[in-house]
Amino acid sequence: MSKASSHWQSYQNSVTRYPELGFSIDTSRMDIPADYAQKLEKEIARAFDGIKKIEAGEVMNPDEGRMVGHYWLRNADLAPNDEIKKQITEPLEDLKAFAKKVHRGEVSNPKGGRFENLLIIGIGGSALGPQFIYEALGADSPLKTFFFDNTDPAGMDATLSEIISKTQGGISKTLSLVVSKSGGTPETRNGMLEAQAAYEAIGLEFGDHAVAITGEGSKLFNYATENSFLSIFPMEDWVGGRTSVMSTVGLVPAALQGIDIDALLEGAKVMDELTRTDNASENAAMQLALAWHHAGNGKGEKDMVVLPYKDSLVLFSKYLQQLVMESLGKEKDLDGKVVHQGIAVYGNKGSTDQHAYVQQLRDGVPNFFATFIEVRKGRDGNSVEVDPNTTSADYLQGFLRGTRTALYESGRKSITLSIEEVDARMIGALIALFERAVSHYALLVNINAYHQPGVEAGKTAAGIFLDLLQKVKGALTDSEQTAEQIASWIEADTEDVYHCLTHLANNGTATVSQGSTPAEDRFKKA
Numbered sequence: 258m259s260k261a262s263s264h265w266q267s268y269q270n271s272v273t274r275y276p277e278l279g280f281s282i283d284t285s286r287m288d289i290p291a292d293y294a295q296k297l298e299k300e301i302a303r304a305f306d307g308i309k310k311i312e313a314g315e316v317m318n319p320d321e322g323r324m325v326g327h328y329w330l331r332n333a334d335l336a337p338n339d340e341i342k343k344q345i346t347e348p349l350e351d352l353k354a355f356a357k358k359v360h361r362g363e364v365s366n367p368k369g370g371r372f373e374n375l376l377i378i379g380i381g382g383s384a385l386g387p388q389f390i391y392e393a394l395g396a397d398s399p400l401k402t403f404f405f406d407n408t409d410p411a412g413m414d415a416t417l418s419e420i421i422s423k424t425q426g427g428i429s430k431t432l433s434l435v436v437s438k439s440g441g442t443p444e445t446r447n448g449m450l451e452a453q454a455a456y457e458a459i460g461l462e463f464g465d466h467a468v469a470i471t472g473e474g475s476k477l478f479n480y481a482t483e484n485s486f487l488s489i490f491p492m493e494d495w496v497g498g499r500t501s502v503m504s505t506v507g508l509v510p511a512a513l514q515g516i517d518i519d520a521l522l523e524g525a526k527v528m529d530e531l532t533r534t535d536n537a538s539e540n541a542a543m544q545l546a547l548a549w550h551h552a553g554n555g556k557g558e559k560d561m562v563v564l565p566y567k568d569s570l571v572l573f574s575k576y577l578q579q580l581v582m583e584s585l586g587k588e589k590d591l592d593g594k595v596v597h598q599g600i601a602v603y604g605n606k607g608s609t610d611q612h613a614y615v616q617q618l619r620d621g622v623p624n625f626f627a628t629f630i631e632v633r634k635g636r637d638g639n640s641v642e643v644d645p646n647t648t649s650a651d652y653l654q655g656f657l658r659g660t661r662t663a664l665y666e667s668g669r670k671s672i673t674l675s676i677e678e679v680d681a682r683m684i685g686a687l688i689a690l691f692e693r694a695v696s697h698y699a700l701l702v703n704i705n706a707y708h709q710p711g712v713e714a715g716k717t718a719a720g721i722f723l724d725l726l727q728k729v730k731g732a733l734t735d736s737e738q739t740a741e742q743i744a745s746w747i748e749a750d751t752e753d754v755y756h757c758l759t760h761l762a763n764n765g766t767a768t769v770s771q772g773s774t775p776a777e778d779r780f781k782k783a
């Protein structure tokens with residue numbers, strides 16, 4: 258058999274097509290042995306059984322004692338009881354009605370006129386989904402959208418000055434959406450207070466311009482109530498942050514941006530249905546999970562490089578980075594055994610990345626597999642010819658196929674997902690596909706995909722640093738002292754004290770006389 262025809266055959270054997278979605282997944286360039294699924298028969302059965310339990314409402318996040326309900330969000334009939342069904346359908350109606358009122362100017366800024374801008378304040382799962390969706394589908398949004406997704410003051414200043422200088426109506430015509438499931442995330446709290454200060458600086462009440470999305474009774478919920486926010490949309494306990502894009506977290510912004518949220522939910526629902534089959538070879542989500550498993554030896558030994566060949570999908574890898582890494586990056590399995598699981602995810606877009614890091618992918622350390630996303634339709638309308646009979650879309654397709662071949666020739670594996678075009682239905686389907694692949698993979702390797710104990714360690718340490726910073730501030734005097742002197746005075750670690758002092762010296766609270774080593778640097782009150 259010729260090399261070409263052997264590829265043709267393996268493509269036929271490895272492609273799963275869903276014509277109802279205009280979607281296919283091709284794992285032929287992953288070189289998965291034909292008997293791989295058979296060898297993992299037990300694990301695959303556990304995964305299919307596990308996802309049924311998830312959808313049935315069993316407590317599948319045992320550490321947090323929570324149900325895992327994101328699959329109900331696009332099909333409320335799946336919800337395990339009427340109360341949960343109502344928690345899905347009622348906010349959906351409310352948020353659609355709210356978006357209509359904003360668009361019609363019935364909910365408007367007190368100075369008159371419609372809201373023109375949207376400032377979304379959130380982090381992690383409370384920002385990445387809305388960012389991805391806005392980039393992918395928000396081109397015609399009636400509200401120009403901005404994000405505070407960090408506690409970086411310079412970043413927030415830059416965003417505010419863009420709102421002030423480059424939009425209609427500036428801050429006064431900006432609707433702020435504060436998004437936090439827990440309602441206690443410091444970055445989001447800080448972003449909210451910074452935004453509030455910007456409104457107040459021009460004599461406006463923050464509450465007249467603000468909406469919260471949060472769990473009932475959270476700190477943010479109480480703050481929004483006390484400050485008479487325009488509205489509070491609920492976020493439920495059984496939806497995790499990184500799988501919240503089809504809850505109020507993603508749907509409130511999307512509806513405000515005029516995105517077809519029914520199509521988004523419908524695409525996810527159809528993908529859920531198609532990947533509910535226990536036939537692994539027809540189940541695109543299981544195909545994806547098995548490809549990850551084979552590539553990384555079930556231990557995440559290979560990173561996943563996500564390469565969508567479409568500018569509007571540029572944030573997909575960033576979105577998937579949280580979904581996959583926060584879900585799968587775990588120290589222990591469900592039996593308490595130390596496993597250090599995970600799959601590292603990075604990427605940007607093709608063909609742009611071909612002129613950046615693809616050199617290493619082709620020739621360097623072979624520690625990854627690629628996931629190409631092919632969008633079959635180049636653009637709406639006519640194309641100019643950039644060469645005789647050749648369009649830019651032809652080039653884009655050529656670069657994708659060429660890179661895939663070049664990688665394979667040097668032993669680098671890849672998955673190719675093909676979609677017809679980037680629209681709300683397809684984005685819903687893609688999100689659902691990866692959510693289900695993550696569920697499957699976690700069940701294959703026996704881990705809890707729905708908690709994030711590792712994140713807490715950093716938060717706790719940051720709290721300790723902030724407490725120390727206050728003590729160091731209090732220990733500064735009008736005469737110069739070294740870090741060691743202050744550390745011994747307040748009985749703290751000298752290196753930690755030194756970093757507090759350099760921070761204070763760079764932010765106007767202290768001054769420093771630089772010595773030739775950190776130990777010789779001398780600090781006093783500014």
Ligand SMILES: O=P(O)(O)OC[C@H]1O[C@](O)(CO)[C@@H](O)[C@@H]1O
Pocket residue numbers: 380381382383436437438439440441442445498499583709712
């Ligand atoms: O929506 P919240 O509660 O502000 O949390 C934001 C993010 O913080 C985390 O809890 C931990 O980083 C994420 O899982 C979550 O998406």
